Amino acid sequence: MLDGRTNRSMRWLSAAGVLLALLAAAPALATGVDDLDDPTLDPAPCLAAAAQRDDDRAVELCGRLIAKRNTGRDDRIKALIARAGALIRKQQIDRALADYDDVLRLDPKQPDIHNARGELWLGKGDHPKALADFSAALKLRRDHPAARANHRALATELERLGVQKAVDGKPSFDCRRARRAVEKAICGDRDLANLDREIAAMHLRILQDKASAKPAELRALKRAQADFLANRNASFGRPGYDLRAAMKTRLQQLTGAAGGR
Structure with a gap:
């Protein structure tokens, strides 16, 4: 059985994997010098840095894109997801959670993000919030494999903890x-x-x-x-x-x- 620290790291890395799916579905990204000089005009450099796991650069470039007022909704969502993935790898979980919160405020119908955020809450030990996110992901997509596995495992664990709590402090006799x-x-x-x-x-x-x-x-x-x-x-x-x-x-x-x- 993995220890608590290893389990948390695996959950956070799993949540970071959402970025890989996003990039796989995205068109080819431009990475020219001009793009890097002005990352607020195009999400490509931000996403490219995240895909290359250049996390410090991704946080910087995506942050500048997110901060720009006239960044389009879809580009802002991509930048937030990309930055969240980089922040997870940097173990800045609270900041990553805040980015996922912003994504879901912009578009609440994203099962992958609900599942990813649930994994972060699970890593932090917040079972109610994790369960709520896994449930939301399944409501949006009933056949979501990761959310279904996470929901089942967490429900089983909560049941076990409930049984333990019921008998805590009680000996084998009356x-x-x-x-x-x-x-x-x-x-x-x-x-x-x-x-x-x-x-x-x-x-x-x-x-x-x-x-x-x-x-x-x-x-x-x-x-x-x-x-x-x-x-x-x-x-x-x-x-x-x-x-x-x-x-x-x-x-x-x-x-x-x-x-x-």
Whole structure:
């Protein structure tokens, strides 16, 4: 699994790819010296710099084109998309988002831009805005492959997070029936409650995965869990006993057993 930083970089680069599609559909671009001398007259130098991934130059040329009042709507949209792609590669995500916002104000019926902006919001961790953009892209184009994949993946992740939130701070047992001091301590501590639930879930998973194992092996697994609980109940409150450390150690043991199956 990729780490968070790598995931964010991949999403931002994916959003920058919108520019490539734009340039592929555009006519051949002039790149003469005269064009570069006055980039406010023609979007070609701006788009050419972006296509060549000369990001500093693209930001400069496209910015001058965008700033010119009499730049046509279509040329302004192209320049904004081109500059956004350059800004994404420069990791200036907030500025890229602002350019995509301007594009959609000029033309809200652009599914590629909705999807690209959604990927940027996803990279920033703003799930509601990302989901809204993916949904908008699909509303405009039901068969948009990237938006459909992004929407499905994000919806699944939000469902998983919702389930986690629902059980957060709840142990594997009913706290209303807690009688032992150690159980009450677990119920009163969110981290301990989560540890207890994870231990119980991991133990159950191992038993299910090894359902076809020899009876002696299954008995040994059950006995190890019973011994842990018995020791926990008997040792809690005694000098030197660290409940949190004991629970973390047990979880590590179970995780190792699950990984070695």
